Amino acid sequence: MRHVLRETFSGLKRNTSMVLAVIVTMWVSLTLFGIGLLAAEQVDLVKDRWYDRIEISIFLCVKDSTNSNCETGVDTSQADKDAIEAALRANPEVADVFYESKAEMWEEFKKLYADSPILAEMTVDQMQDSFRVKLVNPEEYMGVVTAVSGMKGVEKVQDLHQYLDPVFNWLNIARMGTLGLSALLLIAAALQIGNTVALAAFSRRREIGIMRLVGASNWYIMLPFLLESLLAALAGVVLACGSLAALEKFIIVDRAKEELPSINWIDWPQVQVSMFWLLVVGVVLSVIPTIIGTRRFLKV
Amino acid sequence: MTEPAEHAQIFPNPGSTVDVIRFENVSKTYKGQTRAALSDIDLSIEKGEFAFLVGTSGSGKSTFLRLILREYLPSKGRVYVAGKDLTRLRSWQLPQLRRQIGTVFQDFRLLPGKTVFENVAFALQVIGKSQGLIKRVVPETLELVGLADKGDRLPEELSGGEQQRVAIARAFVNRPKILIADEPTGNLDPATSVGIVRLLDQINKANTTVVMATHDATIVNQMRKRVIELDKGGLVRDQAKGVYGY
Incomplete structure (x- = not known):
């Protein structure tokens, strides 16, 4: 040694x-x-x-929406809303679905922009009804996006993945x-x-x-x-x-x-x-x- | 009849202490060569024997010795050394084999930076022998080879004959069963050579089998030991108390 x-x-x-x-x-x-x-x-x-915080937002049509899923001049009908919600709930990738009405969104908006001059120029009608979707696995989101984005009454599906x-x-x-x-x-x-x-x-x-x-x-x-x-x-x-x-x-x-x-x-x-x-x-x-x-x- | 059983009949006990080296129909052809370096050698060297291995350059002497050391494996046949079939020896068992064989070369192969004592001690150190044993055995062995007073010299300060004695001390210090000497007198003058061979003879008398390859006719004739002569890889003579030529 x-x-x-x-x-x-x-x-x-x-x-x-x-x-x-x-x-x-x-x-x-x-x-x-x-x-x-x-x-x-x-x-x-x-x-x-x-990714844990990411939810998918499905914005529904308003009167002046131009999207081809929307009927001009009217909001998404209750029947369409029910159909969209049913489709979301049936999707296995979806963990939870919340409905956020225009009014609720407006409250939220007012809180967020309380000190901002923008608030003065906005009204409740500029808000949008929407569904907020929580996913089972935040990385698996494409299925939900494609499932609902073509449905009648959906103006826009927004998910943060496209930015992140x-x-x-x-x-x-x-x-x-x-x-x-x-x-x-x-x-x-x-x-x-x-x-x-x-x-x-x-x-x-x-x-x-x-x-x-x-x-x-x-x-x-x-x-x-x-x-x-x-x-x-x-x-x-x-x-x-x-x-x-x-x-x-x-x-x-x-x-x-x-x-x-x-x-x-x-x-x-x-x-x-x-x-x-x-x-x-x-x-x-x-x-x-x-x-x-x-x-x-x-x-x- | 299966081959091992047949073998057992001819050699009841290949591991017996009588045959310390046994070549059994051994041939060796080196890779990329057509001519065999050794062909069909069949002989045994007994415990305590002194054998000269003679023959011209390229006759197969070195191959013979290297097969004993298991530096090579035979192409055909079997080599037994100290009771072990070398063709079946695992590579991790090689050190154990080599510890039973001392080897001496024409060019001494001493380590230039180490003293005579250290050169001899090196052989024991590297196989894990204790410092106490080394301190006891090395001076003893230096005394045996007649260099008791030169332990602290460097190899370069010694004559050729003395250097070869150091090499012999190193080969013998672990008291091997077999001592192999490959042209040990090849670089030495005749008078010195006689001294070296006398030393090998002395070691042989201490019951160590000695195999010495040589060109030196005078020495072979003087010693009258067993002579194994190889020519072009074949065994041409195996004679007890032989001389160099016929």
């Missing part, structure tokens, strides 16, 4: 610059990977929160980009470790040859290399975890939470989970290239 430790440290000393290169590559790529993971968490948090989806699509692209970039960097880091180990093993090939000849086990021969790359990788993991912690503390906790408290921000538990994954990825990406890098010298 003493021999193994001595070999490990002499190896680390001998390849200082290579080891530093491995540590820095690991650090940067793992940090990026961690950011990617946290970004994904953040997107999910925001999405859950927003592009935002989330872009966020998704951004997070995929981060993860993809970090994957490339991680591959580079793994290759770098493989090369470093292969070079180190090559420079010790005489010793390895003799070790094999006198019957040292492969495990024993490989252990110093394994410890060497593991230590380098762990240093990278620690630095990357530190970077993530700094990000959470200085950007999320100190700035973002203060300035945008209405949004659900990622918290320490999510950061800890990401750190755990950094550790797993760091260990795997150092152990596997080491085994591959030394295998050639251990062949019998």
Whole structure:
């Protein structure tokens, strides 16, 4: 064991610059990977929160509606309203349906715009009767939209998805980009470790040859290399975890939470989970290239 | 009759302590070559024997030795060493096999940065022997090879003969059952060579089987040991108390 430790440290000393290169590559790529993971968490948090509140609004015809589902000059008839409500209630994607009359909407409007000059120019007749629909699964909304949007008496189906989806699509692209970039960097880091180990093993090939000849086990021969790359990788993991912690503390906790408290921000538990994954990825990406890098010298 | 049963009849106990090395109709053809490096070799070397392996370059001596070390597997036939069928040995069992075989080469293969003591101790360290045992056994072995007072020298400070003695000490320090020497005197002058072979003889008398590949006719003729001669991969002579040529 003493021999193994001595070999490990002499190896680390001998390849200082290579080891530093491995540590820095690991650090940067793992940090990026961690950011990617946290970004994904953040997107999910925001999405859950927003999508949970989303309801579909089905606005019914008023006298001056021009939509082809509407009869000119009249509001949607009670029979049409009943038909629409029945269709909504029959739809399996619908969790709940509320009816909001013009008058109720007007009350709501007056509350919202109490201090605004707009209120003076509006009347109750400019409001619209509507159905508000809660969905079983906020992501499954297209079925309801298509089911009712062609019905008689429906002027317009409004759902926030059409505004939110592009935002989330872009966020998704951004997070995929981060993860993809970090994957490339991680591959580079793994290759770098493989090369470093292969070079180190090559420079010790005489010793390895003799070790094999006198019957040292492969495990024993490989252990110093394994410890060497593991230590380098762990240093990278620690630095990357530190970077993530700094990000959470200085950007999320100190700035973002203060300035945008209405949004659900990622918290320490999510950061800890990401750190755990950094550790797993760091260990795997150092152990596997080491085994591959030394295998050639251990062949019998 | 099944093959193993037949085999059991001919060799009631292939793992017996009598045959420490046994080649059973062994042929070896290297990948990408048509000519066999060894063809149909069938012989055994008994426990405590001293055998010279002679023949010109390319006669198959090295292949013979490498098959004993299981650096290669035979293309045909079986090789038994210390009671183990090497063709059935798993790769994780190889270190155990190698611990029973000491090996010496023409080019010594010492580690240049380590002292004589450290070179010999290395062989024990890497198979996990205790520091206490190393401190006891290494000086003993250095004494045996006549280098008791040179433990703290570096290999480059020693003569060729002395370096080969270090290599022999390293090969013997774990008290292997078999010592394989591949042209151990190939780089040495005749007088020094005699000293090396005497040392191998001494080790052999301590009940270690010695197989020595050599070109050195003088030594073979002097020692009058068993001579196994290979030519173009075939066994052409196996003679007790033989000489180099006919």
